Amino acid sequence: xxxxxxxxxxxxxxxxxxxxxxxxxxxxxxxxxxxxxxxxxxxxxxxxxxxxxxxxxxxxxxxxxxxxxxxxxxxxxxxxxxxxxxxxxxxxxxxxxxxxxxxxxxxxxxxxxxxxxxxxxxxxxxxxxxxxxxxxxxxxxxxxxxxxxxxxxxxxxxxxxxxxxxxxxxxxxxxxxxxxxxxxxxxxxxxxxxxxxxxxxxxxxxxxxxxxxxxxxxx
Ligand code: DX5
Ligand code: ZN
Numbered sequence: 285x286x287x288x289x290x291x292x293x294x295x296x297x298x299x300x301x302x303x304x305x306x307x308x309x310x311x312x313x314x315x316x317x318x319x320x321x322x323x324x325x326x327x328x329x330x331x332x333x334x335x336x337x338x339x340x341x342x343x344x345x346x347x348x349x350x351x352x353x354x355x356x357x358x359x360x361x362x363x364x365x366x367x368x369x370x371x372x373x374x375x376x377x378x379x380x381x382x383x384x385x386x387x388x389x390x391x392x393x394x395x396x397x398x399x400x401x402x403x404x405x406x407x408x409x410x411x412x413x414x415x416x417x418x419x420x421x422x423x424x425x426x427x428x429x430x431x432x433x434x435x436x437x438x439x440x441x442x443x444x445x446x447x448x449x450x451x452x453x454x455x456x457x458x459x460x461x462x463x464x465x466x467x468x469x470x471x472x473x474x475x476x477x478x479x480x481x482x483x484x485x486x487x488x489x490x491x492x493x494x495x496x497x498x499x500x501x502x503x
Contacts, residue, residue: 286477289315290497291349291458295331295429296482302336306344309485312494316347316371318460318480320429321364326355326378327427334360334367341368349480351399351460353426354378358385365392373397373420373458376408386415397458401426402434406443414453418478419444423471424461429482433462438474445475464488468500 292314297305306317319337324330341348350369354360355378364372372389376398379385389396398409399420409419421440424431437459444457458478459471465488468479485496 286456288472288501289478290485290500291316291318291478291480292485292493292497293318293320293429293460293480293482295320296486302340303343306340306346308493310344310346313497314346314493315478316349317344318482319348319350319369320482321350321352321354322427323354326357326375327353329427334363337364337367337369347371349373349397349458349478351397351420351480352378356380358388361385361388362392365389365394369394371395371397371418373399373418375399375401375426376404377401382409382412383415386412390415397456399426399460400440402437406440406447410447413447413455414451416455418456418458420458420460420480421476422461423459423463426461431462433464433467435467435470438470441471441474441476463500465499 292309322329322331347370349371351373357374357378372394376382386396395417397418397420401422423433423437456478457476459476460480463479463481464484488496
């Protein structure tokens with residue numbers, strides 16, 4: 285089994301001191317930093333863009349796991365790569381040509397992720413699974429932190445594990461939305477190896493980030 289990694293979402297951090305918040309996450313043992321990019325069009329919320337990511341990346345050594353919830357995504361891929369994204373995750377519905385967006389990310393020598401909304405079926409990415417580094421399973425409808433985990437997406441993780449075995453291919457399975465101490469064990473058992481978490485990391489146990497990261501990892 286793969287090592288379990290935690291990717292804290294800075295969506296729940298104090299935006300007035302993001303640099304320090306990332307430093308805290310790094311010191312607390314975060315394996316990467318999940319950056320939620322929203323455009324008010326693909327999802328009904330707006331967050332941050334390349335200049336902020338560039339400024340934050342300059343002062344940190346941890347991997348930036350950038351989740352692009354923007355459409356059309358293709359023309360912005362390079363800007364996020366230049367800003368310092370290490371993993372670039374896109375939604376298939378946000379590009380006219382999934383294959384060329386994946387190729388673009390690879391040309392820029394970044395890791396490629398493809399994300400599935402709760403209602404999006406695996407079929408849409410079957411042909412690209414051998415080209416990508418990770419599948420990001422959304423366990424809430426993207427747009428906001430603090431939503432309730434949707435257990436019905438667990439079957440997709442199990443299906444992906446079966447496909448990996450049958451096709452002898454490897455990619456990370458990341459899960460995003462409503463992850464807490466109650467469901468972390470279930471998602472890991474289903475086959476997820478990267479857990480995104482905003483609310484649980486920043487708000488549980490009076491904001492004891494280190495403890496919360498450890499608790500999410502321990503099964
Ligand atoms: C939702 C985002 C998630 C979310 C995670 O659109 O992609 O990363 O903010 O936050 P919690 O853990 O609060 O659900
Ligand atoms: Zn996310």
